[in-house]
Amino acid sequence: MLTLKGLHKRYPDGFVALPSVDLEVPTGQLVALIGPSGAGKSTLIRCINRLVEPTSGSVKLGEQELTTLSRGELRRARRRIAMIFQDYALVDRLTVMENVLSGRLGYVSFWQSWMRRFPQADVDRAFELLETVGLKGLHDRRADALSGGQRQRVGIARALMQQPELLLVDEPTASLDPRTARQVMQLLGDLCKAHNLTAIINIHDVPLARAYTDRIVGLQAGNVVFDGKPQELTDAVLPEIYGGEDWNKDAEGDDATVPAEDDGVAA
Numbered sequence: 001m002l003t004l005k006g007l008h009k010r011y012p013d014g015f016v017a018l019p020s021v022d023l024e025v026p027t028g029q030l031v032a033l034i035g036p037s038g039a040g041k042s043t044l045i046r047c048i049n050r051l052v053e054p055t056s057g058s059v060k061l062g063e064q065e066l067t068t069l070s071r072g073e074l075r076r077a078r079r080r081i082a083m084i085f086q087d088y089a090l091v092d093r094l095t096v097m098e099n100v101l102s103g104r105l106g107y108v109s110f111w112q113s114w115m116r117r118f119p120q121a122d123v124d125r126a127f128e129l130l131e132t133v134g135l136k137g138l139h140d141r142r143a144d145a146l147s148g149g150q151r152q153r154v155g156i157a158r159a160l161m162q163q164p165e166l167l168l169v170d171e172p173t174a175s176l177d178p179r180t181a182r183q184v185m186q187l188l189g190d191l192c193k194a195h196n197l198t199a200i201i202n203i204h205d206v207p208l209a210r211a212y213t214d215r216i217v218g219l220q221a222g223n224v225v226f227d228g229k230p231q232e233l234t235d236a237v238l239p240e241i242y243g244g245e246d247w248n249k250d251a252e253g254d255d256a257t258v259p260a261e262d263d264g265v266a267a
């Protein structure tokens with residue numbers, strides 16, 4: 001269970017991005033965080049792993065309060081929380097395998113990581129994960145020689161290498177074509193179910209959020225203005241979250257005739 005209570009973020013310039021967020025996410029639930037640009041979605045997910053320091057309030061993962069941890073304690077706690085990014089955040093000059101293994105950096109010693117000597121069990125697991133995410137045989141390929149969809153799959157495999165309890169996912173499909181975006185969301189959903197992983201996905205694409213997640217939380221000006229099942233997010237509710245913004249614009253052209261990039265994985 002992830003529990004946020006009275007989570008408040010005020011940036012140094014005085015801007016309050018999150019007035020006070022309360023949210024409980026049971027283990028294994030896949031939550032989409034939607035809302036207009038500037039609503040505080042990135043701030044919220046980054047406050048959970050303290051990439052952005054909350055100003056006040058509580059963030060609990062299981063029984064552990066994260067907001068009061070020292071630097072060293074936080075480093076250990078972050079092993080339990082993996083992050084997946086819109087721009088993939090891979091090291092381009094490294095191979096797929098090296099990028100995936102970097103998910104273990106929080107677990108191996110400095111010298112092991114510097115020498116790139118990972119335990120055989122980690123290497124075996126990395127091969128397994130590459131197969132799971134549909135990248136079998138690509139372990140030696142340099143990251144910069146991959147398509148966007150393939151790069152996101154490496155990012156997902158790297159996150160799972162961490163054996164996390166919680167996945168924080170920041171706009172995973174924003175750089176992908178519609179079909180590849182659906183494949184990536186399907187993969188994330190399947191993996192969360194298979195590993196009983198809790199996930200919070202910051203996503204702009206409302207149809208994708210509706211199709212692939214268990215629950216949708218709508219933010220507006222840092223406040224939760226919708227919290228319900230995907231089928232409860234009707235077109236009548238959307239203006240309450242987005243105001244006048246065109247919530248459907250990301251979905252334009254999202255039909256099966258749009259060719260996916262060739263990342264070698266069936267839909």
Ligand SMILES: Nc1ncnc2c1ncn2[C@@H]1O[C@H](COP(=O)(O)OP(=O)(O)OP(=O)(O)O)[C@@H](O)[C@H]1O
Binds near residue numbers: 036043044
């Ligand atoms: N470092 C900062 N200093 C001051 N204000 C900030 C800072 N970072 C973000 N903000 C403001 O906080 C608000 C929330 O930003 P955030 O990036 O969390 O929104 P978002 O919902 O993720 O937006 P988007 O969908 O466009 O990425 C915005 O008004 C933004 O300008």
